[in-house]
Amino acid sequence: MTDILKRQSNEEYSELFDKIDVTKDGYVDWDKIASHMLLEYYEKDDRVKATQVPQWKDLKILQSPHKDTIQKIKYHKATQRYISISKEGCVALWSPQCKLQKSVTISVDSVKDKDLWVSDYVLLPNINKIALSLTSKEILFYDLSTKLDFSCQYKVEGLEYTPLSLDYWFVSNNPSEAFLVFGDVGGQVTALNFTSTHIALFERPTPPVGEEEVTVTVQLSNIAKGRDKYCKMARHREHNGEWTRQVRYAAHLECFISCSTTARSSMVLGWVEKAARSMRTISFNVSQGIHCFDYHEQMNLIVTGGVNHHVSLWNPYVTSKPIGLLRGHMASVVNVQFNTTKGQILSFSKDKVLRVWDIQQQLCLQRVAGIFPKGPEVYTFLQFDEERLKMFITFNNQLTLLEMKPEMKDKILSHDKPITSVLYNRTYNQVISGCQGSTVTVWIIDSGQKVKQFENCHGSAEITTMALDPSDTRLYTASTDGTVKIWDFNGHCHHLLNAGRDSAVDITQVLVLKRTVLVMGWDRMITVFRFQAFNTYTVQPSDWKGGQEHQDDILCGAFSDPNTLATGSYDGEIIMWNNQGERAYMLGHFFYQNYVQMNLYLFFLLLGARKIQNVQTIDNFAFSFPQSEFGNPITRMVFLEERKDNLEGGGNLVSCGGNGFVRFWSTGDSSLVAEFLAHPHIGSIIMATDDLNRYLATGDVDGNAKVWNIEEYCLRHNPDGPVCTDPPLQKRLEYYNMAPNSVQEIEISDHITSLTSLYNLIVTLQTGWRVTNPPLYRGRAFNNYCSTVRSLETSDLMKMNVLKKPDFVVHPHKYFGQRTETPVETVPKLPSLTDGLKAAFDEKTLFPKYIM
Helix, strand or coil: CHHHHCCCCHHHHHHHHHHHCCCCCCCCCHHHHHHHHHHHHHHHHHHHHHCCCCCECCCEEECCCCCCCEEEEEEECCCCEEEEEECCCEEEEECCCCCEEEEEECCCCCCCHHHCCEEEEEEECCCCEEEEEECCCEEEEEEECCCCCEEEEEEEECCCCCEEEEEEEEECCEEEEEEEEEEECCCCEEEEEECCCCCCCCCCCCCCCCCCCCCEEEEHHHHHCCCCCCEEEEEECCCCCCCEEEEEEECCCCEEEEEECCCCCCEEEEEECCCCCEEEEEEECCCCCEEEEEEECCCCEEEEEECCCCEEEECCCCCCCCCEEECCCCCCEEEEEEECCCCEEEEEECCCEEEEEECCCCEEEEEEECCCCCCCCCCEEEEEECCCCEEEEEECCEEEEEEECCCCCCCCCCCCCCEEEEEEECCCCEEEEEECCCCEEEEECCCCCEEEEECCCCCCCCEEEEEECCCCCCEEEEECCCCEEEECCCCCEEEEECCCCCCCCCCCEEEECCCEEEEECCCCCCEEEEHHHCCCCEECCECCCCCCCCCCCEEEEEEECCCEEEEEECCCCEEEEECCCCEEEECCCCHHHHHHHHHHHHHHHHHCCCCCCCCCECCCCCECCCCCCCCCCEEEEEECHHHCCCCCECCCEEEEEECCEEEEEECCCCEEEEEEECCCCCCEEEEEECCCCCEEEEEECCCEEEEEECCCCCCECCCCCCECCCCCEEEEEECCCCCEEEEEEEEECCEEEEEEEECCCCEEEEEEEECCCHHHCCCCCCEECCCCCCCCCCCCCCCCCCCCCCHHHHCHHHCCCCCCCCCCCCCCCCCCCHHHHHCCCCHHHHCCCCCC
16 A cells, blocks of 8 residues: 555554454455445535535515615624614614614714715624724714613724724623724724723813713824823734725734735734734735635634635635635625534625535535525625524615524434325335425335435426325325326336316325226316226326316315215315215205204304304205304315214214314214314314224324324214314324424334324324323324334333352253263265176166066
């Protein structure tokens, strides 16, 4: 290896040898080297994938009182408010929720209001003040009292050039000492060192008797000559007369950092020597100059945004070249900032493109463009609040807010796009999930391992729902383009069902029966495909013999052998069909008839209504059901097959939908048997049940899921009317604002498991309780995100008495003796056949006598 590489030391080769020779065989071959390199690349790839890409909410444009360019916005911890200041001197205060609370316009005696121009401002948090720089070559210090009334306390005038940028820093363990640094249009960087901020920033002259001077005016020349007791000054002029775009004091380096848009001395680091009025400096040269920078104290890195479209990473002690160069912007970079908690860099360019970079990998993680206000040349300022995950970007006098979504820590995303449907394949014991990215993924339920993935199943169209055939060997996927595709689990598409008739429709359910496939969701009539027509790849829908019976779009359906079909529509209507003849035999809102007569008042009491108005019963088959806040759509229906033979009038059909209600119906006498409010104040819910119809799982749009025990619920008809009590609540699951859009209950090794797909890209398994032995019910469920569905139970060990040694341990001579050599039996030697083969052929001994 040393002969091949000839660059590293023997110690480095020894360390590399130990890393490769993990089995300690004492040698390294090409297989081990290849395995080591492959693992290194795998780890690097995992690190890249593990980097969280920020997820942003929609851009908000805040209505601000600013009429001119906004120069800066910062968060003030003492008042817990954001403070923004614009060019015309308007100071706006915002709540942490970005609500405008107050605005004040400052005025200066030396300048007319129309000529006032604020170039920058900086907060002085240790003394609760704010400093503003003006183009009139002044720096004003205002007090931020509890009443938020701006009163000017100090005014520094006599500046040689117009100040452009400000920065302030104070010693945390000694708040009396602080630095105020400003850069100007003459290329100067001036640092004011305050030694007693708890007393005063500048020496206050004694006012005349009877008069109290409100504002103290300080001449900068007096500070430069050392005539001020509380303030000292140091300066450098290394930017060669070019504008100093930004300044900052880096406490870790104990120096002042400044930049300008010039090729020579583009960035300068200056140190203040003791008892010296000039700074010791070092310079960094960048082609076309530097527009902005930021400093990372923990990493000791400086990031710069250049006019040459590059984002550069610098070691402060290496001036010759940057240690990292991030390319990707197509215009000058005007703002850069570290996201220290994530190890990332935020950069914003003149063409209104935001990029997020990973520092360690030096890769662009995200590009955000096309969402910012459009217009001509604008001045922009970027400020990211890491603690509150808010990013403010100004565009002239417009203030925009881009909020980052909270990161889902310790959670593995199952899909790149929101999941729309999830299925359980009992034959193969696998989970199938589909997402808006038109991707179908197959998982092993025992380990959470991804085994197959089909991408671009419907091109750019989103998958809305999925279904399996009765044999679990064919997968049906429906999409927003109005088609349903039939797949095998090798990723081959066998048929395309043109449900929307070449139009984009919203398919909510695909019901696969023995001889037909029913598709519903966008029409008042059932769309049917007959298997006898599946002789071509593209299959056109057949005519439904029953015609149109619903008055609104059909959203869902349920089937019970041999020929019972139930469909529910958006207006809350349920219709029963004979699937063999495709004829309806129970029409209209007949299910609500008994419910309204017996328990209508209770329904409105649960919804919080006080009066019942405009309720009319027309006849047994046409009933105007009262409309609530969320309407009455039926989103799911399930037949309880275990109650098929129940002759006592119990509920064998369950429906759910609007208002969070779950209702049990009896299809025998066409009546409502029970109802309960599963999720209060919810617009819509979904549900599923296990194979034995013992448990019912419901989920809502707020991320709440519940599991109910319905094994003994509504087994017989109640003569007093529908039952309005809740079944026993077995479990409550919360997904923290992640709305479940698909839920199934499955049984694995005698455990009921809730299989849930969340809108936030996650498929979860919630292991619930042991069915066979109630004392072993789990106290709480664990979240397993596409991982092994197992639990660990520990208990105290039983107390043991003094262990007695076995007799063969105490008296080994009774059981064991010396090993004696026994002769090994040898296989007897077979006689040689060579003599017989060489003998002459004898016919008399070969054939029997009777033949001879």
